[in-house]
Every structure is written in structure tokens, then in C-alpha cells.
Amino acid sequence: MSGEIEISVKNLNLWFGNFQALKNVNIDIPKNAVTALIGPSGCGKSTFIKTLDRMNDLVDNVKFTGEVIYKGRNILNSDTDVVALRKEIGMVFQKPNPFPKSIFDNVAYGPRVHGIRDKKALNEIVERSLKGAAIWDEVKDRLNESALRLSGGQQQRLCIARLLAVEPDVLLMDEPASALDPIATSKIEDLIYELKKEYTIIIVTHNMQQAARVSSHTAFFFLGELVEYASTIDLFERPREKKTEDYVTGKFG
Amino acid sequence: MVVTFNRAVRTLRRSGTRDAGERFIQLILLVCAVSSIFAIFLIIVFVFSQGVPFLAEAGLGFLTTSVWLPADSFAAGTWGIFPIILGSLIVTLGAVAIGAPLGIACAVFLAEIAPPAVRRLLVPSVSALAGVPSVVYGFFALLVIVPWIRGQFGGFGTSILACWIILSVMILPTIISVSTDAVRAVPREYKEGSLAMGATRWQTIRSVLIPAASSGIMASVILGMGRAIGETMAVLLVAGNSVTIPGSIFAPVSTLTATIALEMGYATGAHQQALFAMGVVLFVFILILTGLANLASRRRVTF
Amino acid sequence: MPAKRREIVPMALLWGAGISTIVILIVILAYILAKGLPLISWHFLTTNPGVRGQTGAGIYSTIVATVAVTGVALLVAAPLSVGGAIYLNEYTRENLLRKVIRQAAEVLAGIPSIIIGLFGFLFFVIYLLPYTGGWSVLSAGLTLAFMVLPISLRISEEALKAVPGELREGSLGLGATKWQSITTVVLPTALPGIITGLILGMGRAIGETAAILLTAGGALGVIQSLRDPACPMTLYIYNILTEYNDTSAAYGTAAVLIIAILAITFITDWLMNSYTKKLQGL
Numbered sequence: 001m002s003g004e005i006e007i008s009v010k011n012l013n014l015w016f017g018n019f020q021a022l023k024n025v026n027i028d029i030p031k032n033a034v035t036a037l038i039g040p041s042g043c044g045k046s047t048f049i050k051t052l053d054r055m056n057d058l059v060d061n062v063k064f065t066g067e068v069i070y071k072g073r074n075i076l077n078s079d080t081d082v083v084a085l086r087k088e089i090g091m092v093f094q095k096p097n098p099f100p101k102s103i104f105d106n107v108a109y110g111p112r113v114h115g116i117r118d119k120k121a122l123n124e125i126v127e128r129s130l131k132g133a134a135i136w137d138e139v140k141d142r143l144n145e146s147a148l149r150l151s152g153g154q155q156q157r158l159c160i161a162r163l164l165a166v167e168p169d170v171l172l173m174d175e176p177a178s179a180l181d182p183i184a185t186s187k188i189e190d191l192i193y194e195l196k197k198e199y200t201i202i203i204v205t206h207n208m209q210q211a212a213r214v215s216s217h218t219a220f221f222f223l224g225e226l227v228e229y230a231s232t233i234d235l236f237e238r239p240r241e242k243k244t245e246d247y248v249t250g251k252f253g
Numbered sequence: 254m255v256v257t258f259n260r261a262v263r264t265l266r267r268s269g270t271r272d273a274g275e276r277f278i279q280l281i282l283l284v285c286a287v288s289s290i291f292a293i294f295l296i297i298v299f300v301f302s303q304g305v306p307f308l309a310e311a312g313l314g315f316l317t318t319s320v321w322l323p324a325d326s327f328a329a330g331t332w333g334i335f336p337i338i339l340g341s342l343i344v345t346l347g348a349v350a351i352g353a354p355l356g357i358a359c360a361v362f363l364a365e366i367a368p369p370a371v372r373r374l375l376v377p378s379v380s381a382l383a384g385v386p387s388v389v390y391g392f393f394a395l396l397v398i399v400p401w402i403r404g405q406f407g408g409f410g411t412s413i414l415a416c417w418i419i420l421s422v423m424i425l426p427t428i429i430s431v432s433t434d435a436v437r438a439v440p441r442e443y444k445e446g447s448l449a450m451g452a453t454r455w456q457t458i459r460s461v462l463i464p465a466a467s468s469g470i471m472a473s474v475i476l477g478m479g480r481a482i483g484e485t486m487a488v489l490l491v492a493g494n495s496v497t498i499p500g501s502i503f504a505p506v507s508t509l510t511a512t513i514a515l516e517m518g519y520a521t522g523a524h525q526q527a528l529f530a531m532g533v534v535l536f537v538f539i540l541i542l543t544g545l546a547n548l549a550s551r552r553r554v555t556f
Numbered sequence: 557m558p559a560k561r562r563e564i565v566p567m568a569l570l571w572g573a574g575i576s577t578i579v580i581l582i583v584i585l586a587y588i589l590a591k592g593l594p595l596i597s598w599h600f601l602t603t604n605p606g607v608r609g610q611t612g613a614g615i616y617s618t619i620v621a622t623v624a625v626t627g628v629a630l631l632v633a634a635p636l637s638v639g640g641a642i643y644l645n646e647y648t649r650e651n652l653l654r655k656v657i658r659q660a661a662e663v664l665a666g667i668p669s670i671i672i673g674l675f676g677f678l679f680f681v682i683y684l685l686p687y688t689g690g691w692s693v694l695s696a697g698l699t700l701a702f703m704v705l706p707i708s709l710r711i712s713e714e715a716l717k718a719v720p721g722e723l724r725e726g727s728l729g730l731g732a733t734k735w736q737s738i739t740t741v742v743l744p745t746a747l748p749g750i751i752t753g754l755i756l757g758m759g760r761a762i763g764e765t766a767a768i769l770l771t772a773g774g775a776l777g778v779i780q781s782l783r784d785p786a787c788p789m790t791l792y793i794y795n796i797l798t799e800y801n802d803t804s805a806a807y808g809t810a811a812v813l814i815i816a817i818l819a820i821t822f823i824t825d826w827l828m829n830s831y832t833k834k835l836q837g838l
């Protein structure tokens with residue numbers, strides 16, 4: 001694999017109580033590229049990306065072993081500042097989850113909790129983030145309106161803008177378009193294409209075409225195991241594993 | 254100007270001061286959360302510390318004998334609260350006997366039958382009934398219901414009947430709101446299944462909805478009972494407060510709550526302790542009722 | 557259709573039950589207000605009660621007492637109940653502690669006010685006399701806090717539970733700390749429910765009499781400090797009814813009391829509804 005590595009996962013195992021949801025996962029995520037995660041429902045894709053920003057900590061009875069090396073340290077260590085980590089590694093959820101606040105306040109939320117109070121600075125961050133998420137033109141005249149009045153696709157792009165405002169390095173996206181119509185979906189895909197120039201993106205998707213369109217690398221998960229990880233073209237056209245082939249050709253899942 | 258965060262502070266190592274701050278907040282919130290337990294503990298310790306020694310000294314006769322002649326010292330008084338306990342029970346059961354059918358019917362009406370316009374009037378009416386202070390109920394009863402009873406049936410008017418009438422109204426909000434929730438919680442399929450088989454609305458209500466909601470309805474009645482037995486001001490004003498075993502529903506009674514409220518103003522010594530002992534008795538009644546209500550609402554009806 | 561005909565009686569009874577509930581409320585309110593409203597005037601609200609309830613006097617000091625006692629109760633109960641609800645909902649999972657606390661709040665809510673009054677008398681009036689001044693606004697308010705606490709705790713907890721988990725995840729995902737997420741996203745979203753719970757508790761405090769009877773002292777002068785004995789409106793009504801010959805002031809007081817409680821309840825309801833609508837962007 002060429003290019004710089006952003007996150008290196010080594011021997012990651014994760015349990016919910018007695019149930020092992022991730023089994024010895026090893027993967028290197030390239031920097032400033034899009035990596036897609038595919039696999040049948042329940043195979044551990046969400047669990048995997050939630051490990052990368054330690055969101056699984058919110059779950060009862062969760063245990064993990066192994067290493068996730070990011071910026072030279074194992075972020076699974078107990079002395080990791082998960083709050084700072086989540087600022088660096090941001091997450092976009094399946095269902096858009098804007099706060100019940102104005103569009104402006106949604107985007108300014110992150111900078112504000114991180115201590116930026118200056119009105120001019122906030123204005124600038126909000127505009128830059130909304131532009132970055134390709135939604136500025138649609139909302140620039142209604143920044144004080146409630147974010148809940150936006151359409152689903154707009155809400156999802158707003159949530160991405162909200163993330164960009166805290167200047168993360170990595171964007172985790174868990175089926176970001178699955179609740180959206182085709183037009184909104186293609187806007188999100190265009191956006192992902194733009195964003196990968198500056199950000200490392202990991203996207204979970206059930207949509208094989210989507211994975212093929214947006215990603216440079218694809219990982220196929222099955223029952224908690226990473227079955228195959230290769231460049232997207234190789235994985236779809238020359239899968240090495242039988243299971244991968246069955247899945248990408250639609251024989252199951 | 255390009256605003257950026259200070260990258261230098263991004264060490265990803267845990268910040269000790271912020272963690273300590275968050276933990277401190279969590280500790281304060283924990284203290285708030287356990288304050289309810291602490292409150293009950295305080296109430297029990299203080300009320301029981303006065304009441305239980307008296308109960309121990311007076312023995313079972315306190316509950317079973319009928320002469321109540323309190324005095325400052327234990328030896329000088331005669332301590333029998335049987336008529337008072339009886340009064341509390343009569344007043345409570347009668348109020349529930351009147352209030353429960355009315356309240357349950359109203360709940361079924363509210364949940365199943367009322368057109369939206371009526372519902373919009375009824376729901377705030379129930380919360381308004383719950384909001385009227387008990388002294389105002391007592392006031393109304395004393396100036397309207399008591400004279401009416403006096404005119405119709407003779408006597409003083411302050412009587413068991415007066416207590417029944419006003420208490421049955423006062424427990425309505427409790428019964429209505431808890432029963433309404435119970436009826437609403439019945440799965441729609443039960444109702445639709447019954448209607449689809451050609452049952453009428455009333456048949457469906459009687460043979461499907463009410464049985465399915467019966468545990469919640471039962472809980473509402475027990476909670477209403479708890480309200481009635483614990484109610485003080487309205488009863489105090491219209492019961493007549495005479496410590497005798499009543500001969501008819503037009504006779505005055507006294508209840509545990511009213512006696513405590515009436516006599517605390519001047520009681521001292523053993524008398525005051527005896528009132529705390531009544532508080533303990535009342536508390537035990539309430540605990541039993543709360544336990545029963547819990548049991549009732551936990552029982553799941555399946556069919 | 558014979559089946560339909562047989563429905564008429566039971567249906568009429570159900571309608572009757574619903575309508576009579578409304579009628580009962582109207583009768584009680586109409587009676588009190590019809591007799592009480594004519595007595596209410598600026599003079600009535602701003603003049604102190606006379607000796608032995610003489611006519612022509614007002615209820616100023618009793619209004620002050622009600623406000624003070626209720627204020628003390630809320631000041632103590634609001635942080636405890638909201639803080640407790642936050643702890644239960646945000647910091648614990650469904651576990652034993654949570655069950656025990658919820659059960660405790662339920663028992664506390666079911667304790668009759670006269671027993672809480674007995675406790676308040678013993679604890680605040682007698683035991684803590686050097687601090688509370690004995691029978692006083694402070695003793696009464698602290699006693700009432702025990703009644704407001706479980707009401708507000710339960711409703712606040714429900715309000716917090718209704719806040720979608722995705723909002724918390726969204727906030728934590730942006731690198732907000734837990735407490736930041738609670739104060740900036742969770743609490744504003746749950747605010748209408750929390751306020752409604754507090755208002756309900758406040759209504760309870762304003763209308764309470766039995767516990768006040770044992771703890772407030774009943775003095776009719778205008779309080780100078782929280783350690784002074786006082787006579788809130790409810791207690792004043794009771795005293796008029798049992799001690800005075802002229803009961804007219806009781807009508808006026810009861811009318812003020814009812815209007816205050818109903819106005820507070822319904823205005824809050826309305827405000828909270830419009831706040832919720834605003835949150836939802838309508």
C-alpha cells in the first residue's frame with residue numbers, strides 16, 4: 001500500500017459482555033483517502049469505526065484489546081483524552097442528528113465548547129465550514145433558522161459542516177446516506193470526493209456501487225473478522241477470498 | 254484572518270484538571286440523586302423516634318381500645334385510637350367506593366370515546382382538579398356540602414357523608430390519570446381484533462380493554478386510596494372530629510390525619526408522642542398501599 | 557340494530573362520567589370565584605389582614621408568606637431534583653441504585669403531607685431551632701421542599717429520558733465533554749419538561765396546608781426575615797374558617813389562590829409548548 005498511514009490498527013479484539021464483536025482486526029488506514037467498510041448487517045462495521053473515536057466507551061460492559069495507533073500513540077490506552085480524540089476524529093451518523101438549535105449555532109457548537117467566543121471568529125468558522133460541506137449557498141440567508149427545518153440531505157451536510165468546524169483530521173461516516181434519497185445521496189458523495197483532499201475518511205456503506213464510486217480502499221468484514229482489505233478495484237474485480245466474491249457479486253447479504 | 258485551533262495543545266493525553274472537574278460535578282449530582290433516599294431516611298428516623306417508644310409503651314391496646322383521653326403524662330391519659338383508625342378506614346373506603354367507578358368511567362371515556370373537542374376540555378379540567386388546594390376543597394365542602402347535608406338529613410352536617418363526597422372528588426385526578434394511562438397502554442391490536450370480530454364499542458371496552466388494563470386500573474384505585482387516607486385539611490374541616498364510633502353516615506368522625514393536625518397545636522409530652530405514634534400507624538398504612546399499588550401495576554395481564 | 561341499542565345506556569354513563577368531572581370542577585371554581593372575585597381589589601391585595609379577620613382588611617402579608625415559603629421550597633428542591641434526575645439519566649445505567657432511588661422518590665411522593673409536617677415540626681422547628689428560628693418561613697419552606705422534590709425529580713427524569721441519544725452522541729462526537737453536552741444540548745432540549753415538573757411542584761407548595769400548619773407558626777405580620785413565623789394564604793383560609801365569625805376574607809383568599817395556581821400552571825404549559833415548537837423549528 002502506497003502513501004502515508006493515518007491510523008494503524010493491530011490485533012484489535014472487542015467484546016460486548018461475552019459476545020466478541022471484533023476478532024483480531026488488522027488494518028492500515030491511508031491518509032487523505034477514502035476507505036470503505038462493507039459487509040453484511042451485524043458484522044461489526046459500526047463497532048469498528050466507533051472504536052476509532054472511542055464512542056464504544058458509552059456502552060456498558062465493553063472490553064477491548066489490541067492497538068489503534070494514531071499520531072504515534074495507542075488511543076486505546078486508558079490515559080487517552082477521549083474528548084480531545086473525538087475532536088480530531090469526528091463522526092457522521094446514519095441518521096442526521098442536528099441539535100435543536102439554529103443552523104449557525106449547530107456549526108458554532110464545536111468551536112464554542114472548545115472555547116472560541118469571539119463573534120467574528122465564529123462567523124468565519126461557520127461560513128468556512130458550511131462552504132466546506134457544500135451547503136453554504138443553500139443556507140446562507142437563513143442561518144438563524146432552526147436546523148430541524150432543513151431537509152434530510154441538508155441536515156446531513158450540516159452535520160458534516162458541524163464536524164468540519166472543529167477541524168478534525170479524520171471523518172468517520174456510518175452509512176451517511178442510507179436515510180437519504182438518490183439526489184441527496186449523490187450530493188453527499190460529491191462532497192466526500194471533495195473532502196478527501198484534506199481529510200482521511202472512513203465510510204461504512206451497504207451500497208456496493210457507492211463504495212466503488214467514492215473509495216480508494218475497501219475492507220470487507222464478516223462476523224467480526226476483517227476478511228479482505230485491498231484497493232477498491234482489486235476487491236471488487238479480483239477478490240482473493242471466496243466470501244468476498246460471494247458478497248460483492250450479491251450471492252448473499 | 255484564518256482562525257484555527259491551537260494545534261500545540263492537541264496532545265491526546267488526558268487532562269487531569271478537566272477530568273477532576275467532571276468527576277467533581279458527577280459527585281455533586283450523585284449527592285442530589287441520593288437526597289430522596291436521605292429524605293425518607295430522615296422522615297422515618299424522626300417520626301419513628303417519637304412514635305415508636307410510645308407504641309411500645311402503650312402496646313396493642315393503643316390500636317384496639319376506644320377511649321381517647323390524652324394527657325401530658327402517659328399515666329394520666331387513656332390511649333385508645335380504635336375509633337380514629339376506624340374513622341380513617343370508613344372515610345377512605347367510602348370515598349373510593351364513590352370515586353373509583355366515576356374516575357374509571359371518566360378514564361375510559363377520555364381514552365376511548367371523547368371526541369377531540371371534549372378531550373381538550375377534559376384533560377385540563379383533570380389537571381385543574383389536581384391543582385386545587387385541599388384547603389379549598391375543604392372550604393367548599395364546609396360551606397356548601399355540610400349545610401346541604403344538615404338541611405336534608407338534620408344533625409350538624411359535618412359527617413362521614415360530607416367526607417365521602419369531598420374526598421371522592423379529590424381522588425378523581427389520581428384515578429383518572431393513572432387509569433387513562435393504563436387504558437391507553439392496551440395494544441391497539443387487541444381492540445382492533447375485537448372490533449373486527451363484530452363486537453360493538455361497548456362490548457370491546459367491557460370484555461377487552463378493561464380486563465387488559467385491569468392491573469393499571471387497580472393500581473390507580475389503590476393510589477387513590479392512599480390519597481384519601483392521607484388527606485388532611487378537607488377532612489379536618491368537614492369530619493366533625495369526634496372520637497367515637499360513628500352510628501350512621503350522618504355522624505361525625507375523626508381520622509388519623511385530622512386528629513394529628515387538630516391536636517398538634519396544643520399537645521405536649523405523652524400526648525404529642527401519641528400523635529407521632531398515629532403518624533407511624535398512618536405511615537404503615539401508606540407503605541402497605543404503596544406496596545400493593547406496585548404489585549398491581551407490575552402484574553401483567555396476558556391473554 | 558339491537559346491539560347498537562343496548563349500547564346506549566353504558567355509553568351514556570361513560571359520557572356522564574366525563575361530563576360530570578368537568579361539571580364538578582366548574583361548580584367548585586364558580587362557587588369560590590363568584591363569591592371571591594368581587595372581594596379582590598388592589599386594596600385587598602396590598603393591605604395586611606386585620607385583627608380577627610375584620611372586614612375591609614386585605615391579605616398582603618399572607619401573599620408575601622406564600623411567595624417566601626414557596627421560594628425557599630423551590631430553591632432547595634429544584635437543584636436537588638434536577639441534579640438528581642441528571643445523575644440518574646446521564647450517569648447511571650439501569651441498575652440497582654437507580655431502582656432504589658426511583659422507588660424512594662415514589663414512596664416520598666406518597667407520604668401524606670401531615671406526616672411530612674410532623675417531621676418538619678420535629679426536625680426544623682424543634683431540632684434545628686437555632687438555625688430556623690423555630691416556627692418560621694424557613695422551617696415551612698424546607699419542609700415543603702420534601703414534597704416538591706419527588707414530583708420534580710420524576711418529571712425531570714422523564715423529560716431527560718425523552719432526549720434522543722443521537723443528540724448526546726453528536727455532541728460528544730464533536731469533542732464536547734459530558735458535562736458540556738448535558739448543559740448545552742441535553743438540558744435545553746429537556747427544559748420544557750423540567751420546568752413543567754418544577755411548576756407542578758410549585759403548585760403543590762403554594763396549595764399545601766397541613767404541613768404548613770405544623771411548621772409556619774401562623775403569625776399575620778409581614779415577615780422581616782426568613783426566620784420569622786408566617787401565615788401563608790392556605791393557612792389563613794383555614795384559620796378564618798375555624799376561628800373567625802366573618803368568613804368573607806376566606807373567599808377572597810381562596811379566589812386569589814386558585815387564580816394564581818391555575819394561571820401559573822396554564823401559562824407555563826403554553827410557554828413550554830411554544831418553546832418546544834420553536835426547538836422543533838415550527
Ligand SMILES: Nc1ncnc2c1ncn2[C@@H]1O[C@H](COP(=O)(O)OP(=O)(O)OP(=O)(O)O)[C@@H](O)[C@H]1O
Pocket residue numbers: 016019021039040041042043044045046047048059
Ligand atoms: N451495545 C451493544 N451491546 C451488545 N452487542 C452489541 C452492541 N452493539 C452492537 N452489538 C453487536 O455487535 C455486532 C456488530 O454490530 P454492529 O452494529 O457493529 O454491526 P454493523 O456491521 O454496523 O451492522 P449494520 O450494517 O446493521 O449497521 C452485532 O452482532 C450486534 O448485535
Ligand SMILES: [Mg+2]
Pocket residue numbers: 045046047174
Ligand atoms: Mg451499523
